[in-house]
Amino acid sequence: MALPPAIREHLRVRTRERELSKSDLAALLAWIKTDPEVPDGPWWKDFGSKLLWPSWIRGVSRHSARGLAEAPRRQTRVSTPD
């Protein structure tokens, strides 16, 4: 998954500052490992904690962020497959 360095750094800092918990990251990891199908258009997934995983950047299917932006209303919410 080719994520922009800024997004990775954002995730690292949020985790280091404990704004994202070990359970948040484990939930994200478990979801990635289901190899989920996502819509062609913009989408987002709310993990119910402080973790939001939207696709804003073309060519990047998934990234995590909090505080970068709100999930736009026109995006499709991706449900949890498990």
Place this chain on the structure above:
Amino acid sequence: MLTFIGFLEELERSHQTVVIPKDEVERLVRRFGPAVRQMGLWRHSTDGSLELSTSNIAAAARLVGDSVLTAAIEELKSPTEFLGVFDRSGCATLQLVEQLGRLNREHFERRVQRFQDTRDPVEADRLWNEISLELFGA
């Protein structure tokens, strides 16, 4: 002669892994479901292989017990390609897969916890690289 616990400790110290190639991973997923990928490090953005810790495999085998392990081996050796929904309820392999997934998740969470707790920036960088590898495959 090595004792059982000594053997497990040796596995833990050696950090040995088993790598399942992509084709085999996908065959196991078709048969036992996506939980298969939870068993270890899934290199989803590179070669699609799955890397399992041998110490986790030994621990999972110990947790499920001899009879389930024996049944799981028989199931894995069976040429059946698909499990029906009803077949999965008593599937020994799924019990083994679930234990491996749980152990791997606990290991990942401990690594994140250490990343949050450490005051050593070098260790923090190393731990984040490992976490990043799990999450993003590179």
